[in-house]
Amino acid sequence: MDSEKEFLAGYSLADYDRPSVTADVAAFMIRTEDKTSYRKNPENKLLLLLIRRGGHPYKGMWALPGGFLQRGETVEECALREIEEETTVKPVSILPVGVFSQPERDPRGWIISNAYASIISEESVRQTGCDDAADAQWFAVSFTRGEDGTYHLTLTYEDITLNAVLRAESMHFGRMSFRIIDSGGLAFDHAAIIAAALSALREEAGRYEAIFDFLPETFTLAALQKVQETIMNVSILPANFRRMVSSYVEETDEYLRGEGHRPARLYRRKQSPE
Amino acid sequence: MDSEKEFLAGYSLADYDRPSVTADVAAFMIRTEDKTSYRKNPENKLLLLLIRRGGHPYKGMWALPGGFLQRGETVEECALREIEEETTVKPVSILPVGVFSQPERDPRGWIISNAYASIISEESVRQTGCDDAADAQWFAVSFTRGEDGTYHLTLTYEDITLNAVLRAESMHFGRMSFRIIDSGGLAFDHAAIIAAALSALREEAGRYEAIFDFLPETFTLAALQKVQETIMNVSILPANFRRMVSSYVEETDEYLRGEGHRPARLYRRKQSPE
DNA sequence: CAAATAGTGTCTCTAAGACAATATCAC
DNA sequence: GTGATATTGTCTTAGAGACACTATTTG
Numbered sequence: 001m002d003s004e005k006e007f008l009a010g011y012s013l014a015d016y017d018r019p020s021v022t023a024d025v026a027a028f029m030i031r032t033e034d035k036t037s038y039r040k041n042p043e044n045k046l047l048l049l050l051i052r053r054g055g056h057p058y059k060g061m062w063a064l065p066g067g068f069l070q071r072g073e074t075v076e077e078c079a080l081r082e083i084e085e086e087t088t089v090k091p092v093s094i095l096p097v098g099v100f101s102q103p104e105r106d107p108r109g110w111i112i113s114n115a116y117a118s119i120i121s122e123e124s125v126r127q128t129g130c131d132d133a134a135d136a137q138w139f140a141v142s143f144t145r146g147e148d149g150t151y152h153l154t155l156t157y158e159d160i161t162l163n164a165v166l167r168a169e170s171m172h173f174g175r176m177s178f179r180i181i182d183s184g185g186l187a188f189d190h191a192a193i194i195a196a197a198l199s200a201l202r203e204e205a206g207r208y209e210a211i212f213d214f215l216p217e218t219f220t221l222a223a224l225q226k227v228q229e230t231i232m233n234v235s236i237l238p239a240n241f242r243r244m245v246s247s248y249v250e251e252t253d254e255y256l257r258g259e260g261h262r263p264a265r266l267y268r269r270k271q272s273p274e
Numbered sequence: 275m276d277s278e279k280e281f282l283a284g285y286s287l288a289d290y291d292r293p294s295v296t297a298d299v300a301a302f303m304i305r306t307e308d309k310t311s312y313r314k315n316p317e318n319k320l321l322l323l324l325i326r327r328g329g330h331p332y333k334g335m336w337a338l339p340g341g342f343l344q345r346g347e348t349v350e351e352c353a354l355r356e357i358e359e360e361t362t363v364k365p366v367s368i369l370p371v372g373v374f375s376q377p378e379r380d381p382r383g384w385i386i387s388n389a390y391a392s393i394i395s396e397e398s399v400r401q402t403g404c405d406d407a408a409d410a411q412w413f414a415v416s417f418t419r420g421e422d423g424t425y426h427l428t429l430t431y432e433d434i435t436l437n438a439v440l441r442a443e444s445m446h447f448g449r450m451s452f453r454i455i456d457s458g459g460l461a462f463d464h465a466a467i468i469a470a471a472l473s474a475l476r477e478e479a480g481r482y483e484a485i486f487d488f489l490p491e492t493f494t495l496a497a498l499q500k501v502q503e504t505i506m507n508v509s510i511l512p513a514n515f516r517r518m519v520s521s522y523v524e525e526t527d528e529y530l531r532g533e534g535h536r537p538a539r540l541y542r543r544k545q546s547p548e
Numbered sequence: 549c550a551a552a553t554a555g556t557g558t559c560t561c562t563a564a565g566a567c568a569a570t571a572t573c574a575c
Numbered sequence: 576g577t578g579a580t581a582t583t584g585t586c587t588t589a590g591a592g593a594c595a596c597t598a599t600t601t602g
Contacts, residue, residue: 004330004331004333007329007330007331008330008331008381008382011330011382011383016294016342017345018292018293018294019292019343019345020292021292021293021386037551037552038601038602039550039551039553039601039602040551040552040553041552041553055281056278056285057278057281057282059278068290069375069386070291071291071293071377071384072377073377074375074376074377075373075375075386076375095446096372096373098370099349099370099373099388101343101348101349101350102348103345103346103347103348107278107282108282108285109285110345112295112343112349172369172370172478172483204446209445209446220554221554221555222553222554236592237592237593237594238553238554238555239556239557239592239593239594240592240593242554242556243590243591244590244591257600257601258600258601259552259553259600259601260551260553260600260601261551261552261553261554261599261600261601262552262553262554262555262598262599262600262601263553263554263599263600264553264554265554265555311578311579312574312575313574313575313577313578313579314578314579314580315579315580494581495581495582496580496581510565511566511567512582513565513566513567513582513583513584514564514565514566516581516582516583517563517564518563518564531573531574532573532574533573533574533579533580534573534575534578534579534580535572535573535574535578535579535580535581536571536572536573536574536580536581536582537572537573537580538580538581539581539582549602550602551600551601551602552599552600553598553599553600554597554599554600555596555597555598555599556595556596556597556598557594557595557596557597558593558594558595558596559592559593559594559595560591560592560593560594561590561591561592561593562589562590562591562592563588563589563590563591564587564588564589564590565586565587565588566585566586566587566588567584567585567586567587568583568584568585568586569582569583569584569585570582570583570584571580571582571583572580572581573578573579573581574577574578574579575577575578
């Protein structure tokens with residue numbers, strides 16, 4: 001019986017052809033806009049972090065943050081590391097979206113991408129104040145389905161508008177994958193990655209899983225509802241939303257006062273729903 | 275302005291450290307058992323294809339079929355290719371399960387695995403009759419949750435029983451990931467991959483998405499229900515199941531006769547439910 | 549007081565679970 | 576006829592949408 005140790009000593013992976021592996025991250029944040037009236041609650045905007053590429057290929061175009069997998073880390077850790085490097089903020093949560101491995105997806109060669117969606121709370125961004133780099137910006141997201149079955153992804157930052165068009169290809173486990181019809185000026189296949197990440201985020205939010213990560217420890221139910229509405233692009237009656245999330249949250253004794261109307265009780269996420 | 279062509283010509287990915295990339299596939303099939311009485315409908319068994327490892331590491335232990343990603347193919351194509359090589363059968367569908375990239379998961383070195391669940395119809399296996407290789411066998415699957423939150427995965431083939439114990443780690447997009455407590459004799463981290471694939475398969479079956487792929491073009495509703503019950507490990511009242519899938523199927527004019535009781539109408543999958 | 553949100557209660561509608569009842573065939 | 580499944584229909588219950596109504600604060 002030959003020993004496993006011996007076998008491994010003589011074994012070399014270098015004999016095989018290997019791809020480069022990256023993790024690309026669609027980092028989402030929800031920004032509370034300014035109040036339009038001293039009475040009204042503020043609106044929300046869903047934002048996505050994009051980096052303007054400084055080098056070839058796709059030089060000058062906008063892309064998702066990402067980078068090569070390093071020895072000794074998992075793909076998920078790589079995604080976390082990349083987003084921390086770019087924002088100096090630790091994401092609250094990170095969710096797998098899919099693997100993108102079309103052979104021609106990157107002109108530099110054989111590079112496969114592991115896509116993640118990550119959620120960053122506005123609170124943490126405010127604290128570290130990482131809005132400095134001109135080559136990293138938060139774009140406002142709009143993602144809608146046309147009546148002909150195409151999907152329109154629009155990303156806006158000041159006077160820059162990226163307008164991608166996609167078609168849903170397949171659906172597995174409730175998640176969709178997309179084929180790019182018009183990349184709208186996004187680098188690589190990142191339009192398809194963003195669409196898949198958004199579709200995954202919506203599915204997660206529909207189960208009230210992802211929405212808490214956008215907010216601080218304690219929050220009003222109205223704020224939580226705005227998050228849900230912003231992600232899902234729907235509107236919900238407050239009374240019904242309240243009932244639906246009631247099993248996921250628990251009351252605190254605190255109230256949010258001074259908003260020009262009746263104070264709202266602050267809630268926190270309940271660890272074990274039921 | 276420097277040209278992108280120039281840049282790419284001088285660019286070499288070989289400078290970076292790269293992992294080996296594999297696709298591992300949990301191939302599921304549902305086998306119709308023999309009738310216990312000439313009147314009764316037959317029972318079903320959920321089966322998973324395992325390969326006995328001929329070489330180190332984990333020599334002699336059972337593992338999922340899989341192999342290295344080759345240049346020019348996508349990870350999904352690699353998974354399809356591996357399963358076809360092993361069974362000579364083309365899977366009806368293939369579903370992404372997750373990426374497994376713990377640095378120590380493979381003693382041979384830095385190897386990350388893309389896991390897929392694939393569904394193979396009994397019909398296609400019968401046609402090609404690929405039950406020959408002694409090192410490739412279909413194991414009966416049992417996957418249950420203990421009352422202490424652990425999960426028990428039992429795989430059985432003749433006198434071989436593999437008994438793995440796992441703990442749910444996290445849940446994203448309705449899918450769970452698992453930590454291995456006892457691998458039960460399965461190679462690598464394949465116990466965790468199988469558990470994740472089963473959890474994903476159940477989620478998909480719960481939406482009546484995956485269940486049709488186990489069956490031929492036309493089928494009785496009772497057969498469809500047995501598939502659902504086998505995967506989900508539940509039992510459903512026929513009248514209710516019939517109502518729930520009614521929007522996913524359409525009638526044919528054919529009937530299945532000679533079963534010792536009232537003939538059942540054959541149905542086919544409806545392309546666009548509603 | 550007015551404007552706005554916070555919060556409660558209730559009606560309706562739909563989908564799923566339970567179950568009763570009938571239909572139809574092979575033996 | 577008997578034993579089994581096939582098929583239909585109905586009662587009940589749980590949850591989501593709609594909406595009316597009350598409560599509470601700030602300017």
